Structure formats: C-alpha cells, structure tokens
Amino acid sequence: MVTYSESGVDIDLEALTVSKIAEKLKPTLDFRNIITDSGHFAALVELGDKAIAMSTDGVGSKILIAKMMDKYDTIGIDMIAMVVNDILCVGAEPIALVDYLAVEEPDPKIAEEIADGLVKGAEDSKIAIIGGETASLPGIVKDFDLAGTGIGFVDKDKIITGADIEEGDVLIGLRSSGIHSNGLSLARRAIFEDGGYKADDKMPNSDITIGEELLKPTQLYVKAIVDLLGKGFNIKGLAHMTGGGVNNLSRLKKGIGFNIDAYPEPQDIFKLIYEQGVPLEEMYKVFNMGIGFVVIASPQEADDVLAALNENIESYKVGTVTSDGIITVKTFEGTEISY
Helix, strand or coil: CCCHHHHHHHHHHHHHHHHHHHHHHHHHHHCCEECCCHHHCCEEEEEEEEEEEEEEEECHHHHHHHHHHHCCCHHHHHHHHHHHHHHHCCEEEEEEEEEEEEEECHEEEHHHHHHHHHHHHHHHHEEEEEEEEEEEECCCCCCCCEEEEEEEEEEECCCCCCCCCCCEEEEEEECCCCCCCCCCHHHCHHHHCCCCCCCCCCCCCCCEEEEHHHHHHHHCCCHHHHHHHCCCCCCCCCEEECCCHHHHHHHHCCCCCEEEECCCCHHHHHHHHHCCCHHHHHHHHCCCCEEEEEEECCCCCHHHHHHHCCCCCEEEEEEEEEEECCCEEEECCCCCCCC
16 A cells, blocks of 8 residues: 555645745735635735736656656646646636746756647647746756746636535536646556556556656646636636645635535546555545546536536536535545545
C-alpha cells in the first residue's frame, strides 16, 4: 500500500503550511478593496462595478515526466490550465497571464518547446501572455520549474461564490483528459517504483505508452464554462478538481456535503495506479478520477445546464448536494467512501 505522503507529498502538512502563511498575510487584505469571501479558487479585487480575479499555479512534478520522455511541448498547456481553470471558478473570464521559468541552466531547445505549449494553451483559452520572467538559479533549482499568474474579469453582480448552494442542488461533472497535473508524485511512485513499469511500456488495451498517457495536457475548461455562463443560467458553484480530489468541493461553502454516486468510469491510468496498491480512499483524495471540473446547478436547471455543457465537452450528472457536511463517493469498485 502506498499513499501520497509516502511518495513525498503530505497534503495535510501542505494545508497547515498554507494556513500559516495565509494567517500572516491576512492583514494585507485591508490595504485594498478585496472581496475576500470569494477567494476559494481565485482571489477577487474590487474595481468599480467589476472585479479582477487572480490565480497562480505551476506544473509541479509533471515536469519530471516531461524529462523522462524528453518532451516539453505540452507542459505549458498544463500550467495555463491550472491557472485559468481556477479563475473560472468565481465566474470570471480569464484574459491574461505572466509566466515564470526558473532554470538550473538555460537550455534554448527546452525553452522553445515550453513556449510551444504556452502558445497552444493561450490559443485554446483565448488569453494573452503579456510578459514573464526567466531566472537562472543554479544551486536552488534542479532542472527547471514553470509557473504562472493569471487574471480575469467578472461583473460584481455575476461573481459565483458558492453561497447560494443548497441541499438538493445537482453536481455536473466535466470529463478530464486524464491525470492532469496533480498527484504525479504518487503516480510515479506507484507505477514506476512499486509497479516496475517503464515510461515506454504500453498502457493496458492501448497503443500509447504510460509516459504519453501521464503527459497528456490538463483539460482547458475555458470555452465550456464561458459559453455556459453566457447563457444566463443561475450557476451556484464551480470547482476545479485538482490536488485534493473530491475534497476540492468543500472549498465552495462551509457546512454542506456532497453525495457523488454517478462518477463515470475513470480512465485506465487511474486503474493502473490503483492496481499498484494505492487505497481507493487515497485515489479519490488525490486524483480527479475522470472528472476535472464540477458545475453546481439547481434541480430545475440541471438538465439544460448539462445539455449546454455537452455542446463543448463530455459531461455527466454525478451527484447532489447534501446538508450533512460529509463528502460521500461511490467508487468505480462499487464501494462507498466518505471524507
């Protein structure tokens, strides 16, 4: 049995670390007009009758998969997706981003490949990359790290906070492209160390390799969500399913719970990881398990919202909101787990 903490990433310790930083930084929120109760996935700054949404994120240890494959032209998409998908969660449309590339030693070939991915991600999400920073940091950075900070805009009266979510509301899940850019430390430990697989081994029942599957870029949800928000539905909540798995839903509103009983069959990469001894409780706590984004709508609008989403991306009704404060998931094995 292997867990995320045993692979080098302690989610609970990360959460405690973040809380310590946030506690110290909280007084700075008084320096400007900050809409603090909406900062669950992206922070919001008031600007007249609009708000600026901001988010920052990176590629994480997926970079090590790119190194294994000697292929760097997709990780730029991952970085952009991790940023803009978070910005969407407050109802904002992403518009621009700056990138940060920290390297052990400059490598023009790798940098050019990274830029190819950044251009593709920007094109698909319709954002401008307006600047950035490249820093050579030998002794601090091993190989390189890629991160970015994005901004978006939303009318103040259209901000989605999750405050209106109530029992009986419907969860609609948008299909992921695979593992995305979270949980790669656990995936690498389970597949390559414990499982003994190689990056160029074929996936079960597939012509693509394990390395190619792990390197599939994170799904960009910009078009699907921006189009949906333009149709006038009363969307109650939006959640980007990143590190933390189903527990990302708890960021929307305190005190509510979720009964997730209709997840679609996860992609084979998740089953491969599970087969190496990762417990189901850990799988749904770490990975997106096939659903990369969740929209919450009222029962009255759920069918229409689902139909609108399916115009752009494969989507499903996956569960409902409860009032017990517990997240319950029916797993692909047919068992039930709770958080």
